[in-house]
C-alpha cells in the first residue's frame with residue numbers, strides 16, 4: 225500500500241503532476257481569454273421580456289473611446305436614455321473598428337431593438353447593414369459623424385456638427401490673428417494633425433480650413449498627417465514633424481486630445497507655445513482641459529464641437545413614438561474660444 229501512496233504523491237507533486245496541471249490550466253486560460261475577447265465585441269443582451277415590456281429598447285453603437293470628447297458624447301446619450309426616462313439602452317463600444325460597429329448593428333437587429341443610434345467611425349461602408357435595419361423596420365438615428373449612403377432613407381435623422389464650418393472658423397481666426405500681428409504678408413508654414421481619415425470631423429475640418437488657406441498664397445501647409453484623434457499617436461507624430469519642419473509657424477490639430485500630445489512633444493523640443501511663442505496652436509473640441517490651456521494662452525484658439533447630443537436623441541425618439549415627423553438634420557450650436565472668453569465658459573464645462 226505504501227508504494228500506492230508514494231506513486232500518488234509522485235504524480236500529484238512530481239514532474240508528471242506539473243505537466244498534468246499545465247495541461248489543465250492552459251486551456252482554461254485560453255478559453256477565458258477567448259471568451260473575454262469574444263465578449264469585447266459581444267453586445268450586451270436585451271432585457272428579459274418582463275423587464276422591458278414598456279421600455280423603449282435602443283441599441284447604441286458608439287465608435288470608440290479615443291478622446292475626452294467621445295467620453296462626453298457617450299455620457300450624454302447614456303444620461304438621456306435612462307430607464308427612468310423609459311429606455312433600455314444596449315451599448316457597444318467598437319474601439320474605432322468599423323467591422324465591430326457593423327457586427328453590433330446586426331446584433332441589435334437580431335435582438336429586434338426599437339431604435340438604433342450610432343456614431344459612425346467613418347462615412348463610407350454602411351449601405352448594406354443600414355439596408356438590413358430598414359428591412360427589419362428599425363429606425364436609425366445617426367449621431368455625431370455622418371454616413372455617406374446612396375439612399376438617405378436608410379437613416380431617419382442625423383444629429384451632429386458642421387465640421388466644414390468648424391474648419392472655416394479656424395481659418396478665419398488665423399486670418400484675423402495674422403492681421404492683428406501684422407504678419408498677413410509673411411510666409412506662414414502650417415502643419416496639420418488630422419483625425420481619423422474619412423471621418424466627418426476630419427473631412428469637414430480639412431475641407432473648411434483648406435477653403436480659407438487657399439485664398440492666401442503665403443500660407444503653406446507643409447504636411448498633414450493623421451494621429452487618429454488620440455494624444456499618444458499625436459505625440460509620436462509631432463516628434464517626427466518637429467524634426468522635419470523646424471520652420472513650422474502654425475499647428476492645426478483636429479481635436480484637443482491630439483493637441484495635448486503635440487504640446488508635450490513641442491515642450492520637449494523647447495518650443496514656446498501660443499501667444500508670443502514660436503508656434504500658433506489651433507485646436508478643435510473645446511474640452512475642459514484644453515480650455516484651461518486657452519485661458520493660459522498656450523492654445524491660441526479652440527473651435528468648439530458639441531458632444532452633448534443625448535437630449536436631441538431623446539426628443540427625436542419621443543417624437544417618433546408619437547408618430548410625429550422629425551427633421552433630417554439637427555446641427556448643434558458651437559462657439560470659438562480664445563483667451564478673451566474661455567474663462568467664462570470653463571466653470572460650466574462638464575467634460
Ligand code: GZL
Nearest residue numbers: 291293368369425453479529
Ligand atoms: C467630432 C467627433 C470627433 C472629435 C474628436 O464630431 O467625431 O471625434 O472632434 C472625437 O475628439 O474623437
Ligand code: ZN
Nearest residue numbers: 411441442444
Ligand atoms: Zn510662399
